[in-house]
Amino acid sequence: MSRMFKGRKVVRGSAEGEAVVFPGGFSFLGDVDMDTGEVLVAPNKGTALAGKVLIYRETKGSSGGCVVLMTLAKKGLAPVAIATVKPADYNLAEGAIMAKIPFVCDADGELLGRAKTGDTVKIDADEGSIEVRQLIAS
Amino acid sequence: MKLTREERDMLVGAEGDVVAEAMDCLVQFGDAFGAEQLADVEYCHYPAEMAIYAGSVEDAVDYAARGAKVRVDTTTSTLCCDLERPLSTGIPEPLAELQARVEHAHVSMGILDTYTCTPQLLGWTPNFGSIIASVESSAIIYFNSALGARTNRGGLFTRFTAVTGKYPLMGYLLDENRRGTHLFKVTIPAERLQAYDAWCALGFHIGGIVGGEVPVITGVPKPRQDWLIGFGAALATSGSVTLFHIPGVTPEADTVEDAFMGMQPREIHEVGVRELDTVYEKMNTIPRGAQVDFVTLGCPHYSLEQLRYAADMLRGKKVAEGVRFWVCTNRITRRQAEALGYVRDIEGAGALVVADTCPVESHMRQSTCREYGMKTPNVEAMVTDSVKMSRYCGDLIGCKTALVDTEACIRVAISGRWE
Numbered sequence: 001m002s003r004m005f006k007g008r009k010v011v012r013g014s015a016e017g018e019a020v021v022f023p024g025g026f027s028f029l030g031d032v033d034m035d036t037g038e039v040l041v042a043p044n045k046g047t048a049l050a051g052k053v054l055i056y057r058e059t060k061g062s063s064g065g066c067v068v069l070m071t072l073a074k075k076g077l078a079p080v081a082i083a084t085v086k087p088a089d090y091n092l093a094e095g096a097i098m099a100k101i102p103f104v105c106d107a108d109g110e111l112l113g114r115a116k117t118g119d120t121v122k123i124d125a126d127e128g129s130i131e132v133r134q135l136i137a138s
Numbered sequence: 139m140k141l142t143r144e145e146r147d148m149l150v151g152a153e154g155d156v157v158a159e160a161m162d163c164l165v166q167f168g169d170a171f172g173a174e175q176l177a178d179v180e181y182c183h184y185p186a187e188m189a190i191y192a193g194s195v196e197d198a199v200d201y202a203a204r205g206a207k208v209r210v211d212t213t214t215s216t217l218c219c220d221l222e223r224p225l226s227t228g229i230p231e232p233l234a235e236l237q238a239r240v241e242h243a244h245v246s247m248g249i250l251d252t253y254t255c256t257p258q259l260l261g262w263t264p265n266f267g268s269i270i271a272s273v274e275s276s277a278i279i280y281f282n283s284a285l286g287a288r289t290n291r292g293g294l295f296t297r298f299t300a301v302t303g304k305y306p307l308m309g310y311l312l313d314e315n316r317r318g319t320h321l322f323k324v325t326i327p328a329e330r331l332q333a334y335d336a337w338c339a340l341g342f343h344i345g346g347i348v349g350g351e352v353p354v355i356t357g358v359p360k361p362r363q364d365w366l367i368g369f370g371a372a373l374a375t376s377g378s379v380t381l382f383h384i385p386g387v388t389p390e391a392d393t394v395e396d397a398f399m400g401m402q403p404r405e406i407h408e409v410g411v412r413e414l415d416t417v418y419e420k421m422n423t424i425p426r427g428a429q430v431d432f433v434t435l436g437c438p439h440y441s442l443e444q445l446r447y448a449a450d451m452l453r454g455k456k457v458a459e460g461v462r463f464w465v466c467t468n469r470i471t472r473r474q475a476e477a478l479g480y481v482r483d484i485e486g487a488g489a490l491v492v493a494d495t496c497p498v499e500s501h502m503r504q505s506t507c508r509e510y511g512m513k514t515p516n517v518e519a520m521v522t523d524s525v526k527m528s529r530y531c532g533d534l535i536g537c538k539t540a541l542v543d544t545e546a547c548i549r550v551a552i553s554g555r556w557e
Binding site: 010036041060066089 | 190194273274278292293349350365374376377505509529530533534
């Protein structure tokens, strides 16, 4: 069962991967281990971001976030795409542009209720589309 | 985006490929957010490349080697070690040597190597309404809120702005985006808001609610400058606040109506003592009576006045065995403090006056400690008067933390125990 959601392009490109979903805020500085690319905080503690589609409500925390995202990308540990419900944070957008990570913001608010960690998600930033294919019928 | 003739020439390489590449990224960035044109920028606070970020220092050295030169006054943010006393913080030597390579790169680009998160304390106080580009969330929010200068939350692209003098005209550079969104009515008695840690806790509570929007705060006593710095740092830690208004204190809005530009606040919240105390409960994870092995003052970096205060409190005292006690500031203020005897008093007690860095930016992050085979977590229990420090150390260094006032921090450093 798959559902489509709309969003606004921040960084061009498209990618597909397993979703890692945070209902609230996410800060690249503090919430992910820069060495392993593993999440340090609930509800996805221990999950690796490499190859994943990261979905969360809004960016929070320090302006060091974009440097952490860049460092993860250089090590091949960065997410393949990012979607946020709130408008994109400029600081993070800089990191995503430099690391060429497709990024969609202002996503439909329903997305966070529907998408679960583990679902397969395809993001096409140029189309501003987020397709969620449910892993298990929920 | 509509570019001027000069900007188009820069984009196509008339002034070299470093400038062209920078313009390409800035135009892409502006298009991503619907900017109509580029703005001229007069000052940059630049992201000093930290050796703990793989490839970051090499990137800085290569960039300078390509002949990059800054076109505007540019100061630098913090590093992962104290370049004037490289091994004093316990950093592995190879990391210190790697980090030292950025200084030559920065100086050759014409950058003023300040290596601090509080350039405003060194006199970089851009005028009201001036357009700048800054990194470091506590400096960004101070420039916007306390001075009325205009910057977004800068990151890597601050480098591109420094070498072109340009930034897309968008976000907080535009009047309509500087309007308040949430009203916070503080009902905390004034005497509970007469200390640095209290303003940090207040900021942390509000930031957690307002996220990346613009809080307007009423009902607070007039803050000292360092309280406002801590308050902003906290807002940008629990949230990603870029600008706040305190009518009667901050310059851009004399009244609540001005702050909301005649519109209604989207949300109104009350903030009482209960909300303030919950921040301390959240940050205080050290069991009562437990040993403490780290105390930090100076997040963001301390002013000369704050160093004087710490020196007065520590003169003739002794820091307990096994406690690392850092008092962080910038390299220029440390020189002043040396001349005035403050460093002698603080270090005579067994504390360390650290410049260029702080625990959060240092080698003590778990990821770096593992990489260099050091004790992990490198700190067991840290006491500090800064909520930004307690939040990031708890996660990045993996230690237990406690947030308390400056005097109590010093008492704990002397006793070695969290009472």
